[in-house]
Amino acid sequence: MKFSARHERFELARPFVIARGSRTHQDVVVATLKVGDHCASAECTPYARYGESIDSVIEQIEHFNRLLEQHPTLSAQAVQQELVPQLPAGAARNAIDCALWRFNAETSFPTPLFDIKPQIVTALTVSIDTPAKMARQARELCRQGAKLLKVKLDAENLIERVAAVREQAPECEIILDANEAWENLPLSELFQALTSYDIRMIEQPVPAGKDGLLKGIPHPIPLCADESCHTSDDIAGMIGCYEMVNIKLDKTGGLTEAIKLADQARKQGLDIMVGCMVGTSLAMEAALPVASQADLVDLDGPVLLKNDRENGLIYQNGRLVTSQ
Structure with missing residues (x-):
């Protein structure tokens, strides 16, 4: 079991302006969990307001891989329940947690695990x-x-x-x-x-x-x-x-x-x-x-x-x- 992380950039349809500033593109990180031949991905958005950056989030995901190496026998469900909560709340943990939700769903996500309004x-x-x-x-x-x-x-x-x-x-x-x-x-x-x-x-x-x-x-x-x-x-x-x-x-x-x-x-x-x-x-x-x-x-x-x-x-x- 291992996570990879990659930086992706998306151009905005128009400049996005809020009280803290404006931007013309959005940077995100995609975390992909691979176990054998099975993969599941999730996306997070590092937010400078909370002290996050693309590099810091990717480093947290790489750190989590080192944590996984110390627990090689844990199932994906056990990893989500026992190891993920050790990470600080934020973008990196979001990508890891949601990739695990997708992986553990086995079929489609978020159904059939959740009742989603049409x-x-x-x-x-x-x-x-x-x-x-x-x-x-x-x-x-x-x-x-x-x-x-x-x-x-x-x-x-x-x-x-x-x-x-x-x-x-x-x-x-x-x-x-x-x-x-x-x-x-x-x-x-x-x-x-x-x-x-x-x-x-x-x-x-x-x-x-x-x-x-x-x-x-x-x-x-x-x-x-x-x-x-x-x-x-x-x-x-x-x-x-x-x-x-x-x-x-x-x-x-x-x-x-x-x-x-x-x-x-x-x-x-x-x-x-x-x-x-x-x-x-x-x-x-x-x-x-x-x-x-x-x-x-x-x-x-x-x-x-x-x-x-x-x-x-x-x-x-x-x-x-x-x-x-």
């Missing part, structure tokens, strides 16, 4: 630009059948940008993603002002670690933790600050912990969103088991790419179609 409404992303250009993005996505828009924002021209998008998307649900950029804004007044635009949810308005800034602030619009919540160990710190958590496999370190996080969040009365880093259908497919049970889904990574993988997932009219 269609899942997914957010489509409006990236940061001028209000007029964001309005054009929203209008085009609505023409494509969008049901849910995720509007990226920084701390500038907030109301103007939201108003412009809402005007062009009167029938869509809208969620706002601040990517930690609103720490120095008058949050109470801002949350109240945004209620005029029928916003479904606001994601991560303040930096991770400063979530206490949200306690006691009236917010008619539900708040969702993203950068602040990686694994089930983080749930306790979300109570009283957020009403929802955004589960991403590259944060949890794979599907195994994502399922655990979703269960713990539900038990604490928190709603579930399933999100993604920008990536291909290979990465999105691994998140379908939790997405099928989520309150909100944002798995539009492949839509942001100029070209997805061959035989990728199908996106139609604002939905991710898993069966025809």
